[in-house]
Amino acid sequence: MTGWLHPSSWPITVKVPLAVAALMILVGIVLSERVLAHLDESQQRHLRDLAQSYLDGLSSAAAPSILRDDVWEVFDAIERAQALNKSVNAAETIVANADDRVIAASDPRRFPTGAPVPRLVLDQTHAQPFRFDIGGDRAYAMRVLAYPGREVGTIFASFDTSHLASERRGVILTLAATNGLLTFLLAAAGWVLVARMMRPIRVLSDHLGSARESGATPIAGDVVAHSRGEFARLFGAYNELVHSIDQRHELSARLAEEEKLGSLGRLASALAHEINNPLGGIFNALATLKSHGHLESVRAGSIDLVERGLVGIRDVVRSTLALHRTDGSTRDLIPADIDDLGLLVAPEASRRSVTVSIYNGLVGGIPVPSSSVRQATLNLLLNALAAAPPGSRIDLSAHVADGGLLLEVEDRGEGLPAAAAEQLTGASTSRPLRDGSGLGLWMTRRLMDTLGATIAVERPEEGGTIVRIRVPVSRHEVLADVA
Amino acid sequence: MMGSVGATASRRLLLKQIAATTAYFMASRSYSRASTEELRFGLTPVFLTSDLELLGRLQLYLSRATGLPVTLLTRRTYQEIVALLISRQIDAAWICGYPYVMHEGELQLVAIPEWRGRPLYQSYLIIDADRQGDGLGDLRGDTHAFSDPDSNSGFLVTRAALAEMRETPERFFARTFFTYGHRNVIRAVASGLATSGSVDGYVYEVVAAIEPALTARTRIMWRSEWLGFPPIAAPRNPVDPGRLALLSKALLNMSDDEDGRAVLAMLRLDGFVTRGAELFSPIAAKAALVASAG
Structure with a gap:
């Protein structure tokens, strides 16, 4: 069971498609990584530009009002900036004075005028002008407003980037689906190709396998005729091999038959010899009987001699019959x-x-x-x-x-x-x-x-x-x- | 002697004439636009200044009705318009009852808008739609949005009510700010920037009809008594009596004209009427109360 798990034991029709799939996955990963890196970079740049332009507009509109601590004008400036920069999807904007107290925010209920800016908001940007974590739902920007030599306030803004995140997810899904489909198609094509290329090898291995069990048979003529190149030569060589094995089998059978006939011949000559000896005695006894049969002693001796000779012949014949019984029982x-x-x-x-x-x-x-x-x-x-x-x-x-x-x-x-x-x-x-x-x-x-x-x-x-x-x-x- | 006297007199006359001419020309240069045949009409943020279509139609109607080119001037604050009026740089302006009573000696009433059949309106105290409370006393410690420091409904009414309670906005509220527009007061309260606001009842009702989504987030907590509607006023000494008469006629006859009715429909007004200064006595009383309270 564990041997089947080892890749070297897998058939080549499995190994090649798997290798193709592995290579395609590798290529897909590398390509996807490049595409995503490019997308992330362009998203980040695009968002940073939009955020900068939003903050530019807002700070130029709100700066005089910040100096005057004019709550309404700052709020109005935020609302106008958000309406003007719809593409940036400003989620939250807070304008704070130099003491980090809220002058006005896009959502005054969460960030009431006069309240200190929450620690969380101060930390969101990590004190950087712009922060966007790839794939995140929010981007954060901060702009310190300074009149020469004096910091008058800070703008904290967060932007809804869920559309960018979903765009990125869409790209990932598209990449995965495309690469997956391509991998599957190429692996399937590899399987079909290898299966086609391996078909003659399988014909050969099937013939060799059956040769071990039931004797070698030549590959059918039409299969050989349809083959090209090295497989045609290989089939030809195999059929010649089968032919020579058959010839050797026939030779062996003929030799066995000849050996059987040879021993039969030897047995036959021995049998003839065995029968010939008593026959000679019997003929001598018959000659003695013809000439001296009237003599009682001679007659009895000759008949006894004939009988023993015939018994010897019968024994020989009987044992030969027993040995070469051919009735199959x-x-x-x-x-x-x-x-x-x-x-x-x-x-x-x-x-x-x-x-x-x-x-x-x-x-x-x-x-x-x-x-x-x-x-x-x-x-x-x-x-x-x-x-x-x-x-x-x-x-x-x-x-x-x-x-x-x-x-x-x-x-x-x-x-x-x-x-x-x-x-x-x-x-x-x-x-x-x-x-x-x-x-x-x-x-x-x-x-x-x-x-x-x-x-x-x-x-x-x-x-x-x-x-x-x-x-x-x-x-x-x-x-x-x-x- | 006589000749000498006559010559001297005639020289003096000539000098006077030269001076007068020079003065005329200088004056005509410095007031070049005001003194030409052009009607200059000032508008305060008492109503929907943002509506450019309304301004265009009003200008068109006035121009046609008076036969004069008309320039509409809008400024951010009441104060700027009142200053233009008192300094006679404009023929007339739509101001508020409060600046009128403060400058009654320098101004005259031209016409008073009629709303829902009367030249009267109210001041509203508005709060968040979900908030409890039914009187000014419940608003202590609020962030309060006023419209304009020279507005009756958007400042004086609340200021006078606090004075009756022996309070001042600075002490009573945690924070106050001016939005310089009644619609902005509604926006401030609706967004939560302010927890309460003082607003012109007429503007609030018009906004409620035009932008119900904006007023839906607010609630009228308190209404003032009926007070004189913001009037159209002119310098007591008109820049040009002829032009003022044309303007007065155009305003009072507005409801008789198709274009005029269209403007009135946009303003949700019935027309313009004339009333005496006594219409604004209650406002004058409030102003006096606030002045005496300090």
């Missing part, structure tokens, strides 16, 4: 399946003068698919046979332990190469090697993966290789079987 593994493996590899073993020793520790059915386990174990045995030196021994053991089926194949060859071992254990996810070697191991790995089995490879000090497969079995069913 799955059944549980039974101890005979392991014994059959010995029969299947026996011809190849005798051809290579290798002894195959089988320890079958299974009792009853084991709830794992028999065909996958047998195919995988057969692959391991054939691989061990290929690696075993003549005269050596290969050990296959099968038993149930710790709620799983354990299969162990040990040879005394030169040891499984590291790359092949990695293929087998799943440490390497690479495809079979280009020359087709290691295909049996790769297929074993895939068969065991479907069962959730683990494969371990051990290379003992004294040489050779031990491959251990552990196929998990449901504990309940194992216990049931044991019982």
Whole structure:
């Protein structure tokens, strides 16, 4: 959740409009500040000029009356000055004598004649001729009236500047609204632009994402055709990549098929050999029967010989059928399946003068698919046979332990190469090697993966290789079987 | 001898004539405007001097009715107009009853305006519309606005009332000032510059009709008895009797003329009448009271 808050994780379609908005806000603030500064300056100057002109008029009209302390004339002068200077919006005007006592004010009820000028009024101007706080509702001005060498009175005036304040607020609102609208429009334009520019990238990333889950598919031709420039080249390169991956997949499948056919061929020749041996004996027995069949002892011996030969052929045929059953049905593994493996590899073993020793520790059915386990174990045995030196021994053991089926194949060859071992254990996810070697191991790995089995490879000090497969079995069913 | 006497006499006559001629010319130069065929009429701030349209119409009417060019003179104070009148620099002036009784020996009455059917008016004491009180006694310690020190209604009436109370404005009021205009007294009280004021009742009523917003902020607290309306007066020794007679006739016949009625309507007056000096006896009595009180 917090990762989403971090800006670097945001999509570029968000980042660019945000950056545009941030820049626009910055520009808006700077521009607004300049406009407002100019407005404030012009308002202040304008107001100061108006106030000065108001005070000029009033002081020239009232000065003689101030000297005479003529209350009415001063009051009349104030009223006339206010009427004449309507644009300055004089709010309050007080004319005081040299002792800061009111002679007359625009509002005599608040500032009665003869009363001292309130402290507040004296402080309003901070003893400056003019004071205006930007955005305030009032401006204050003060004018000391002096006849050469003598101060005769003071005029205090305040001006209603609420119209200036509201004008300023209006300008601020206009600036904010304009800048806000511009920022929004530019950010939206940025979003649209980036979204358009990013569309080919999204096409590519969507294809790459789906490639991880369901295999790479090329980008549709019309999309590529509508692209220009670097994106057209990028799409082209991607489609070539997908094409080459597909070719590699096809090659791998063909190699697997060839390997299957190859082992089938080897099995077929072994099978023919296996059948050929008893056939030779059977034909010899038949020849003996033809010529010496009338002899009781010879006849019985020959028939026995024919029968044993036919039993041997039947066993071979039956186990081959069991291994290559193609009706798709799955059944549980039974101890005979392991014994059959010995029969299947026996011809190849005798051809290579290798002894195959089988320890079958299974009792009853084991709830794992028999065909996958047998195919995988057969692959391991054939691989061990290929690696075993003549005269050596290969050990296959099968038993149930710790709620799983354990299969162990040990040879005394030169040891499984590291790359092949990695293929087998799943440490390497690479495809079979280009020359087709290691295909049996790769297929074993895939068969065991479907069962959730683990494969371990051990290379003992004294040489050779031990491959251990552990196929998990449901504990309940194992216990049931044991019982 | 005879010849000598005759020659001397004729020389003296000649010298006299020269002197007289010189005097005439000198006099005619110094009073050049007054002695030419021009009627000079003075106006005090007794009424709405600010109304230029009214002045224009009055001037037009007088000029047409008398057949003379007319100059209207306005001054800030009664005193200035009265001074012009007594020094015979103007033919006549609309002054107040108070200066008339003070200078009765040097002045003669030409005509008296008639208001609401009588040549009489009152003085008002006005205060803020929201203020309590019903007599002069309630105004002690006020800031009081007077109209003019030579005005009957705007000063003398209140001054005399205080004298009856053995008071003076300086002691009775905290502060007084003159506004030199009855309308200004109303403005001063309405704005709060003064807490009370002495004003011409006629002017107050006219202002109330024309500018009700101004008088609405004030209240008439006290009215004086009816007194002689401010008259049109001329020097007892007229500057030019012929011109004065024309002026008198023009004033008295004003209500018979259309332009004259228009002027009277603006002034809210009925017309002009002649009355004897006894009309102003009550004012003279007040003046005497104030003079004896010191």
